[in-house]
Amino acid sequence: MNLLELHDIFFTVSGREVLSGLQLAVKAGEVHALLGTNGTGKSTLAYLIMGCGGYRPVSGGIIFAGTVLNDLKIHERARLGICMAWQEPARFEGLRVRDYLTLGTAVEEPELALSMVGLEPARYLDRMVDSALSGGERKRIELASVLALRPKLAILDEPDSGIDMLSTNDILRVLERLRGEGSAVLLITHRDEIAAAADHASQICGGKIVCSGSPSSVAAVFKSRKCISCDGEVCSDE
Amino acid sequence: MNEFDQLMTAMGAAGGDRAVLDDPATAHLVVVGSRIISSRALPGLDVEAAAAEGGVRVKIRLREGIQLTAPVHTCFGVVHREGDQRIDINIVLEPDSSARFIAHCLFPKAERVRHIMDAHVEIGAGASMQYQERHFHGPHGGVEVIPKAVVRIGKGGRYSSDFTLTDGRVGALAIDYDVEAAEDAVVELTARVFGHGSDDIRIRERVVLGGENARGIIKTRIAVEDDALAEVTGITEGNAAGARGHVDCMEIIRDRAVAKAIPIVSVTHPQAKVTHEAAIGSVDKHQLETLMAHGLTPEEAVDVIVKGMLG
Numbered sequence: 238m239n240l241l242e243l244h245d246i247f248f249t250v251s252g253r254e255v256l257s258g259l260q261l262a263v264k265a266g267e268v269h270a271l272l273g274t275n276g277t278g279k280s281t282l283a284y285l286i287m288g289c290g291g292y293r294p295v296s297g298g299i300i301f302a303g304t305v306l307n308d309l310k311i312h313e314r315a316r317l318g319i320c321m322a323w324q325e326p327a328r329f330e331g332l333r334v335r336d337y338l339t340l341g342t343a344v345e346e347p348e349l350a351l352s353m354v355g356l357e358p359a360r361y362l363d364r365m366v367d368s369a370l371s372g373g374e375r376k377r378i379e380l381a382s383v384l385a386l387r388p389k390l391a392i393l394d395e396p397d398s399g400i401d402m403l404s405t406n407d408i409l410r411v412l413e414r415l416r417g418e419g420s421a422v423l424l425i426t427h428r429d430e431i432a433a434a435a436d437h438a439s440q441i442c443g444g445k446i447v448c449s450g451s452p453s454s455v456a457a458v459f460k461s462r463k464c465i466s467c468d469g470e471v472c473s474d475e
Numbered sequence: 476m477n478e479f480d481q482l483m484t485a486m487g488a489a490g491g492d493r494a495v496l497d498d499p500a501t502a503h504l505v506v507v508g509s510r511i512i513s514s515r516a517l518p519g520l521d522v523e524a525a526a527a528e529g530g531v532r533v534k535i536r537l538r539e540g541i542q543l544t545a546p547v548h549t550c551f552g553v554v555h556r557e558g559d560q561r562i563d564i565n566i567v568l569e570p571d572s573s574a575r576f577i578a579h580c581l582f583p584k585a586e587r588v589r590h591i592m593d594a595h596v597e598i599g600a601g602a603s604m605q606y607q608e609r610h611f612h613g614p615h616g617g618v619e620v621i622p623k624a625v626v627r628i629g630k631g632g633r634y635s636s637d638f639t640l641t642d643g644r645v646g647a648l649a650i651d652y653d654v655e656a657a658e659d660a661v662v663e664l665t666a667r668v669f670g671h672g673s674d675d676i677r678i679r680e681r682v683v684l685g686g687e688n689a690r691g692i693i694k695t696r697i698a699v700e701d702d703a704l705a706e707v708t709g710i711t712e713g714n715a716a717g718a719r720g721h722v723d724c725m726e727i728i729r730d731r732a733v734a735k736a737i738p739i740v741s742v743t744h745p746q747a748k749v750t751h752e753a754a755i756g757s758v759d760k761h762q763l764e765t766l767m768a769h770g771l772t773p774e775e776a777v778d779v780i781v782k783g784m785l786g
Contacts (some may be wrong), residue, residue, distance in 0.1 A: 289764050311767035312776075320768055327765040328694075330725075331783030340779070386769065470681030 239423045240265040241286070241390055248278075248285060248298035248444075255281050257444035259297070265388065268412055268422040270435035270452055270457045273372050277441050279425045280324060283394045286423070287321045288314045302389065315341065318389030322396055324425075326369050326379040334378055335362040338385045352379040353414055355407040372399040380411050391415055392423045397431050409434050478507045481554040485583035489611035489642060495548050506531050508558055520547070520574070530561030530591070539569035539599070546607075552581035553588045556617070561591045569597035570629070578608040585646070586617035594624040596634070597638040598660075603633040610640040616672050618646035624718045625653050628660040630686065635663040645674035645703070658686030658715070667696045668786045670703030670732070681710040683746065684718035695724045698781045699727070699732035708737040713747030722751035723733055727758055727781055 241263040248256040255278045263269045273279045284292040286299060288311045306314055329337065333404040338347035348358035354377040364370065366378060378397050396408050405428075412434050415422050418429045426432050438455035440448040450456045476484070483493040485647035485774070494515065496503050502520050505512040509530045516522040519541035523534040537543070553560050568574065582588050598604050612618045620640075628634050634654065644670060656662045662682055670676050674698070682691040693709040726734035738751035758777050768777035 287764075287768055290760060310766055310773075312770050312772050315768050315770040323761075323765060325761075327759070327762045327778065329783050330763060331786050332779065340766065341771055382769070 238265055239263065240267075240302055241423070242298075242300045243282075243286075244298040244300070246285065246299070247295045248281060248292070249295055249475045250439060255444055256285075256294075259441070259445050259467055261446055262437060263423055264423050264437075265389070265421055266416065266419050267437055268416055268424055268435040269453070270424045270432040270438040270440060271441060272426065272432060272455060273441035274462075278444055279441055280394055282441070283321060283425060284425070286392060288320065289310060308392060314372070319389075319392070320383055320388040321392040322379045322383045323378075324394040324398060326375050328370070328375065330364045330365065330367050332368055333362070334364050337366045337378065338382050341386070342385045344385045347381065347385050348475045350384040351378075353407075354378070354381045355404060356381070373404070377404070379408065380408070384411060384414060387418060388419045388420050390423065392425075394425045396424075397426055397428050405430055414417055429460075432456055478510070478554050479505070479512050482507055482512075482550060482552045482581055485500055485552060485581040485611055486550060486579050488583065489579060489581060489609055490748050491550075491609070493581050496550075498545070501545045501548065502543070503550070504533065505550040506552075506560070506562065508553055508555075508560055508689045512634060517543070518621070527561070527563065529559055530563070533562065533564040535564070536567045537569060537572040537574050539572060541569075543573045545575040546577045548577050548579065550579045550581065551590070551592075552579070552583075553585060553590065554581075554583065556584050556586040559591075560587045562593070564592065564594045566594065566596045566604075568598045568602040568604050568632075571601040572599065573603035573761050575605040576607065580607070580608060580610045580620070582618045583611060583613045584615070585613055586615050586619060589608040589619045590621070592622040592624075594622070596624060596626040598626070598628045598632040600629040601631045602629065604635075606634070606636040608636065608638045610638075612640065612643045614643055616639075616644035616646045616674060618644075620646065620648045621651075623651045626655070626662075628654065628656045628662060629663065630657045631659045632657070633661045638666040638668075639712070639786070640668055641669040644672055645670045645676055647675045648676040648677065651682065653681045653683075654691070655683045655685055656691055658688060660686060660689045662689075662691040663694070664692070665694045665696075668698075668705070669704055669781070669785055670697070670699040672701050672703065674699070674703040676703065677706040679707070679708040679710070681712075682720060683712045683714065684720050684749075686718070687715045688717035689715060690718070691720045693722045695736075696725075696784050696786065697726040697734060698723075698729075698785060699726070699734055700729040701732060702730070703732045705733070706735040706737070708739065709751070710739040711741070711749045711751070713740075713742040713744060715744050716746040718744065718747035718749075720749040722749075722753075724753040725784060726755040727784065728755065728758065729777070
């Protein structure tokens, strides 16, 4: 059963078409990897699903658990069970990690979520979610916040960027945890070993989904830089 | 309820604990209007207070080498709707002494109240002073607060102040601080203010890094909404080799409020360096959307951001 469906999504920025009739479905409980080169609209798609300001489809429908999301605000979508780990997470002066991880959740003890992303709770819970954290630490805290929210759908926008290679296992552990709790995941990534943990994968190119299937088959097409749709014209490695 | 009890009630509302005034190991001074209600000195710490025209004159001296473990509490306020209070305060920390001061400034019912503070602070070589000032002005916005301080920090001394006025209305606030730091001295000035209604907030802080390797930071965090006005002037002068200074001002505005930041940096020595940053605007969109993605309404998200910024 599909939890998320995107029907014929068109989206333009300054007159340039970024998404051109995109179709995508994510099943409940499924980890769905989304692959694509830089600038193909992966993050745009994430913002459209989350409902960020300035990201409304020109046409097409975003349907989540039977509800049309197009006119809902971010917090209304969040309350339906959608959350997002941002590629560049925001920093907050004066907001403790402990408080960030419990915002909007029923979780009172966020230690477990921190442990799951490889951060020692005793060292981090009382730190601020501010610029004193490294990029990698902040990304991990973002993933921990997704775990704490226990969403129906988690959008992870390049969780592996800015985190050292040794942390791949931490990301995989997060995916397993989300899967174990029945959450669906839309996983945006460039890395094979992360995408390989998905149940299903799609490749976006030229504003459309051009290839779907098993993670290994989609990754092979993606790595060849020649997708079925554009035959390399858009996908070609610059 | 007598004046003291009224002041203590306001102190509790502002997050203070009146029990500290009963602690024989904690020095304090309580002044309501121009009446000295209570004071306690300690061995090595002199506290003298005397009534003066329109207020009180206070002298505090911490003797050389004395390092207080418990903070010194000062509690100044006007508990009636109208009134004036003038505090002339002279604080001396002799060399190698250290103390933390917590000042509670309380005007819970103020409709036409004026509070003027004129402070002179001398911090001896190697001495350290932390000064926290917490204000509570009630809901009417009828307070005019004019704190003025001149601070001199001796060689290797440290001075940090933290001014907070984030509960209730501000009224009219005009902070004017001048700090001079000698060789190897360190100064940190922080002010956090939340203005509403027609509040008028003016902050001028000047740090002169006159000694070699002196360091200073002026940090200001302001939020204003409704028709409030904030103008922040942060001045830092680097006048000696190795002096390092920074001016950091962040202001969030909502509604029809207006905020201005005027950082002034001046360097007269080629081996000194002073930097500044100022950010004024509405709430950051990315921060807002991140919190909304946790299910917070826009209003709840703004509250979290503003409260965090104001500490």
